Amino acid sequence: MEKKPLATNTSVLSVMEKLKLETKANHTQTEQVSNMKRLFATDYSLAEYQQHLEKMYGYLTGVESALQQALDDELRTVMQARSRRAWLKQDLVNFGLTDEQISALPVCSAPAYINSLPHSLGAYYVLEGSSLGGQVICKHLSQHFGEAVTDKLHFYQGHGEQTRGHWQQFAELINTRFPDASQPEAAEMVNAAQLTFDSIADWLKTSSV
Numbered sequence: 440m441e442k443k444p445l446a447t448n449t450s451v452l453s454v455m456e457k458l459k460l461e462t463k464a465n466h467t468q469t470e471q472v473s474n475m476k477r478l479f480a481t482d483y484s485l486a487e488y489q490q491h492l493e494k495m496y497g498y499l500t501g502v503e504s505a506l507q508q509a510l511d512d513e514l515r516t517v518m519q520a521r522s523r524r525a526w527l528k529q530d531l532v533n534f535g536l537t538d539e540q541i542s543a544l545p546v547c548s549a550p551a552y553i554n555s556l557p558h559s560l561g562a563y564y565v566l567e568g569s570s571l572g573g574q575v576i577c578k579h580l581s582q583h584f585g586e587a588v589t590d591k592l593h594f595y596q597g598h599g600e601q602t603r604g605h606w607q608q609f610a611e612l613i614n615t616r617f618p619d620a621s622q623p624e625a626a627e628m629v630n631a632a633q634l635t636f637d638s639i640a641d642w643l644k645t646s647s648v
């Protein structure tokens with residue numbers, strides 16, 4: 440029987456695949472920042488983990504509202520509902536921080552490179568994707584610290600077993616809005632995603648809070 444030719448689009452990258460491919464090096468670099476690597480150190484302490492969460496909170500607080508402003512109303516509602524910032528705050532509360540102490544934490548400056556909807560979605564690709572690595576981190580920390588950390592893992596636990604499905608919904612949203620990876624918006628997304636990885640790495644390298 441004659442072989443059917445493959446559908447033409449199977450060899451074409453989706454925007455999500457393009458994002459993954461073109462930010463691979465940035466992901467590796469961010470993973471290698473001491474503040475992230477220390478999460479897996481044998482002598483990692485709860486005090487260090489608290490400082491790490493404070494840094495992540497300062498980053499999300501500074502960046503998320505700028506990202507939301509660059510979206511249209513429909514996407515803003517979707518992305519606001521996906522935010523993990525409240526879970527991060529809950530972890531800090533469970534570390535004993537008061538609302539006043541949390542409000543006084545250093546906040547990262549809003550990113551100057553976010554001035555379009557594709558930029559915002561490119562940056563969200565990084566924040567959303569970090570929930571996948573979060574599963575690895577959550578599993579490791581719960582083994583490392585045991586019960587002492589159970590109520591301080593909301594941020595990294597995220598949607599738990601539903602994390603991959605949740606990520607898939609985000610991927611579909613991007614691929615539906617931007618079905619062609621060769622359109623200029625895809626390049627804008629990649630550019631913003633690369634800068635976002637770098638900005639997180641830079642922020643984590645600044646002295647601890």
Ligand code: HEM
Nearest residue numbers: 458459466469470475476564565566568569571572575639
């Ligand atoms: C030590 C820290 C980290 C580890 C161990 C880690 C690990 C992982 C793992 C296991 C995946 C899933 C790969 C797959 O199954 O497809 C992933 C994906 C991802 N991570 Fe990380 N990660 C870390 C830190 C970060 C950080 C800090 C960010 C950004 C803030 C980040 C952003 C992403 C993104 C965007 C993806 C999705 C890649 C894609 O499929 O398109 N990760 N990471």
